[in-house]
Amino acid sequence: MKTEWTGDADLVRTVGRAFRAQAAAVAVISPGRELTAMIGAGSDSLFEIASISKALTGMVYQDATERCLVSPTTTLRELLPLENHGEVGSVSLCSLAIHRSGLPGLPPGMHPLRRNLKFLVRGENPYGDSLAELLDQTRGLRLGTPKPKYSNLGFQLLGHAVAKAAGSSYEQLLHDVLGPGFSTPFRAEDLGEADLTGFGRFGRPIAAWVGEAVAPAGGVRADISTMRGFLRSVLDGTARGLSALDPVADFTPRVGIGAGWITLEHRGRPITWHNGASGGFSSWIGLDRDAGTGVVVLSAVHKSVDRLGFRLLTEFTPTSESTT
Known part of the structure; x- marks a missing residue:
């Protein structure tokens, strides 16, 4: 395994000073050039992108609305077998996006505290449920106030x-809409040689967070080549479901939200982004759409890479002086 940063010299110099990781990969796209840097990983090494999965799901949802497979007011019970599950069936797709x-972050029927304890003590994967098990966990679930609240369950x-509306599995729909490079393994046995092992903050190897149910919220894996190509397609406008990036509501004061994607002002510029963190991985993707610049950071360590992502986006975005 490589122990030194490799790739484009300009980016290697920047990230090599910024953080250390056992395995990491970074891609930057700006007008006229694409840069990649890696350590402990190849261009085809697969990382858990964690909650960046939600940004992909938002685009898949928007694409489905544009193709009239669903509408924003379509409810869950129209698509999933939730007829006898109570209030959860009445939730609209647009409110989820x-x-x-009003849904909690995780269903109480999942016993999240018990699972979190097993993860902390034994490093077990807390998200190995099937879709059928997830739906069963929502039975009798009561909705809260429909106000902004981050929800993996949603x-x-x-x-x-x-x-289901597309007559497909989530992974196949993801391939159809955004490309074949993304994977959503159901079991640890489904992982291959390219799948990296993630590590906790203090260096302990962590079991892969895999499972059918969790895929749209945090179970997608991808390599840096796939993420760079995805980033390019978003910046050049060829990606499907791009309206997911456009803010349609306030998430917190001065922070907007589209379909999964977050928008805020950073150093006087509007930034569209999402981050991710699983037991052994951290990730970040962000775009300055006006400047045509984007950054992806993937790390096989549970330690936030948000600060690095925002800094790289600032450093590699052309200034007004350099573009005149």
Whole structure:
């Protein structure tokens, strides 16, 4: 395994000073050039992109609305077998996409505290459920106030509901809409040699967070080549479901949300972004759409890379002086 940063010299100099990781990969696209840097990984090494999965799911959802497979007011019970599950069936897809459905972050029927304890003590994967098990966990679930509240459960249901509307699995729909480079393994046995092992903050290897149910909210894997190509397609406008990036509601004061994607002002410029963190991985994707610049950071360590992502986006965005 490589122990030194490799790739484009300008980017290697920047990220080599910024952080250390056992395995990481970074891609930058700006007008006229694309840069990649890697350590402990190749261009085809697969990382958990964690909650960046939600940004992909938002685009899959928007694409489905544009193709009239669903509408924003379509409810979950119209697509998933939730007829006898109570209030959860009445939730609309549009409310899920902007984290305003009234759903909790995770279903109580999942026993999240018990699972989190097993993860902390034994490093076990807390998200190995099937779709059928996830739906069963929502039985009798009561909705809260429909105000902004980040919900993994909401995006799990959104992704699987849209896939059902398309007559597909979530992974196949992801391939059809955004390309074949993304994977959503159900079991640890499904992982291959290219799948990296993630590590906790203190260096402990962490079991892969895999599972059918979690895929649309945090179970997608991708290599840096796939993420760079995806980033390019978003910046050049060829990606499907691009309207997911456009903010349609407030998420917090001065922070907007589209279908999964977050928008805010950073150093006086509007930035569209999402981050991710699983037990052993961290990730970040961000775009300055006006400047045509984007950054992806993938790390096989549970330690935030948000600060690096924002800094790289600032450093590699052309200034007004350099573009005149």
